[in-house]
Amino acid sequence: MGEVKTIGVLTGGGDAPGLNPAIKGLVYRSSEHNIKVVGLYDGWRSLLDPAGDVLALDRNVVRRWDRDGGTNLGSSRTNPFKTATATGERVDRSAEVEANIARLGLDAVVACGGEDTLGVAARLHERGVRVVGIPKTIDKDLAGTDYTLGFDTALRNVTEVIERSRTPAGSHGWVQVIEVMGRHAGHLALWAGVAGGADLILIPEHPFSYEKIYRHLTERLGDTRAQPRDRTQPRYSVIVVAEGAHPADGEIVTVDDREDSFGHARLGGVGEVLARRIMAETPYDARAAMLGHPQRGGAPSPIDRVMGMMFGARAADALAAGDLGMMVSARGIAPACELSLVEITSVLGKLNTVDIERHYDTERYHLKNIAM
Numbered sequence: 001m002g003e004v005k006t007i008g009v010l011t012g013g014g015d016a017p018g019l020n021p022a023i024k025g026l027v028y029r030s031s032e033h034n035i036k037v038v039g040l041y042d043g044w045r046s047l048l049d050p051a052g053d054v055l056a057l058d059r060n061v062v063r064r065w066d067r068d069g070g071t072n073l074g075s076s077r078t079n080p081f082k083t084a085t086a087t088g089e090r091v092d093r094s095a096e097v098e099a100n101i102a103r104l105g106l107d108a109v110v111a112c113g114g115e116d117t118l119g120v121a122a123r124l125h126e127r128g129v130r131v132v133g134i135p136k137t138i139d140k141d142l143a144g145t146d147y148t149l150g151f152d153t154a155l156r157n158v159t160e161v162i163e164r165s166r167t168p169a170g171s172h173g174w175v176q177v178i179e180v181m182g183r184h185a186g187h188l189a190l191w192a193g194v195a196g197g198a199d200l201i202l203i204p205e206h207p208f209s210y211e212k213i214y215r216h217l218t219e220r221l222g223d224t225r226a227q228p229r230d231r232t233q234p235r236y237s238v239i240v241v242a243e244g245a246h247p248a249d250g251e252i253v254t255v256d257d258r259e260d261s262f263g264h265a266r267l268g269g270v271g272e273v274l275a276r277r278i279m280a281e282t283p284y285d286a287r288a289a290m291l292g293h294p295q296r297g298g299a300p301s302p303i304d305r306v307m308g309m310m311f312g313a314r315a316a317d318a319l320a321a322g323d324l325g326m327m328v329s330a331r332g333i334a335p336a337c338e339l340s341l342v343e344i345t346s347v348l349g350k351l352n353t354v355d356i357e358r359h360y361d362t363e364r365y366h367l368k369n370i371a372m
Contacts, residue, residue, distance in 0.1 A: 002107065004130070004319045006036045009057070009110040011071040012043035012078070012117030014293075016136045016150025017300035018308035019112055021066040023073065025312025026110060026134075027057045033320040038104065043113070044120055045078040047097040054104065066305050069153070069298050071112075080120060098129060108324065110315050112136050114148070115348060118327060122344040125325040132318045133327035133344050134311045138296045141185035144347030147330040147337065149311065152303040154181070154296045155192050161291055162196025162238060169236040173224065175217060175278055175286040179271030180295060182242030185353045188295075190360065190367060193240035199372075200237070200365045202274075204244035204252075205354045208365065213239070213274075214282050216365065224283055237284075241274060243267040268292075306335040314339045 009026055011019045027037045040046040041053035055061070055073070065072055080097045082090040101109065108130035111121040114137035121131040135145045138154035158180050169176035178198070180189050186203025193201035200216055202208045222233045244267055246252045253269040268290060275288035300308065307330065314328045318341055326341040354360055361368045 004035055004107040004322075006038065006105055007108045007110055007319060008038045008040045008047075008054075008101070008104065008106045009073070010040040010043050010046060010112065011073050011075045011136070012111060012113035012120070013075060013136070014114075014138070014296065015070040015075050016138050016296055017069045017153035017298065018149030018304035019071040019073075019136060020062075020068045021300060021305045021308025022112055022134050022136075022149060022312040022315075023057070023071075024062040024065045025309030026316050027062045027312070028059060028309075029313035029316035030319075031059055033316060035316065035319065038106065039073045040109075042074040043076040043078050043117065044080050044097065045076045047100045047109075048078065048080060048083065048093055050100060050103065052100070066309060067299060069300055077116065079116070081123060094124065094127070097124065098127065101129060108132065108319050110134065110319070112149070114139075114142055118142075118344050119348050122325070122348060125344065130319075130324045131344070132315045132324065134315055135327060135329070135347075138188060139182050139185050140187040141183070141351050141353065142347060143350035143352050144327060144342045145329040145352075146332060147307055147334040149304055149308055150296055150300075151187070152307075152334070153298065153301040154188055155195070156301050157295045157298060158188060158192035158291065159195040161289075161295070162192060162198055162240060165289065166197065166236070166238055169238060169287070173235045173285065175221075175237045175239065175275070175284050177239045177241060177271045177275045177278075177286060177288045179241050179243055179268070179288065179290040181291075183244045183267055184351050186242045186245070186360075187352075187354060189240050189242035189245075190354055194367045194370065196238070196240070198238045198240040198366075200239040201367070202239065202241040202245040202365060203354055203360065204242055204246070205356055206360060206362050207246055207248035209248055210274075210277055210281070212363075212365070214278070217278070217282060217284055221284060239274070241271050243270060245270055303334050310335065310339060314341075
């Protein structure tokens with residue numbers, strides 16, 4: 001198929017710290033292979049527009065990018081195989097993507113993203129487009145790799161909020177419910193909850209019971225209506241809940257009934273539902289906080305900076321070697337981990353979820369083997 005001389009790089013799905021370091025690592029290593037790099041703005045959307053924004057990337061352009069959070073190339077949740085029209089109909093425009101790749105003179109595309117973005121890359125690869133993937137998702141739910149870009153920074157951000165929430169909760173005697181991201185996997189909720197000192201952690205992998213939550217609260221807080229109050233008991237409690245967590249007898253809470261081009265509903269609101277139930281069915285006051293998008297904001301952590309640059313460099317090496325249709329994979333503890341390549345198709349349709357048997361106490365709603 002010929003030597004790879006010019007490549008495009010795009011970032012799709014939700015933004016994540018570590019993407020800009022990955023682009024820098026890709027550009028720097030590509031220059032060693034005499035490969036030119038073109039930045040494609042706004043994910044797959046850029047390849048649906050013949051006049052789409054592109055930016056020639058070299059060492060000077062990306063020199064400081066590793067310090068930036070988010071993605072300097074922009075992002076979108078565009079699905080070329082199911083693109084919305086003005087009438088609301090969804091049509092297959094993937095042929096336009098292939099045509100624009102040829103028009104731009106790109107020999108290959110590096111796609112940085114999660115299962116949706118890499119799923120598009122895999123389908124295009126089956127049709128002859130040369131692709132390499134870089135794993136990104138703060139949920140850390142992508143199969144085939146032990147690390148995904150953005151997780152460590154989001155873990156830091158969420159932990160800080162949990163810690164800070166304990167001050168007002170303790171001052172006012174609240175049950176503070178903190179809702180974090182995590183559609184199918186509770187890695188972020190579990191590890192941030194442990195690091196931040198949460199009393200209960202609710203994750204998508206194990207449906208929860210309201211009655212069990214109330215029992216735990218009673219054991220911790222006692223009878224707040226008693227006079228005089230027992231001052232030896234804590235005044236507050238912190239509950240961390242992933243957006244995809246749900247009760248055993250209920251459904252996942254969504255913001256509305258809309259779906260994106262990949263068929264995903266907009267999750268959100270389970271924290272508010274839980275706080276209202278606590279106030280209605282127990283003697284405790286409760287407050288809910290939905291962290292939303294800021295939890296993946298800010299400058300990348302040292303681990304995400306290093307892992308991003310390592311992922312980007314490994315992707316450039318793969319292209320130079322002709323290893324196509326692959327995703328960069330990390331095995332071991334980041335950043336001192338082993339990098340390899342796995343077929344993109346092998347990670348699709350699977351999820352890396354919390355290992356309940358090893359890590360989650362289904363009775364205490366917390367991490368196993370930790371003193372509480």
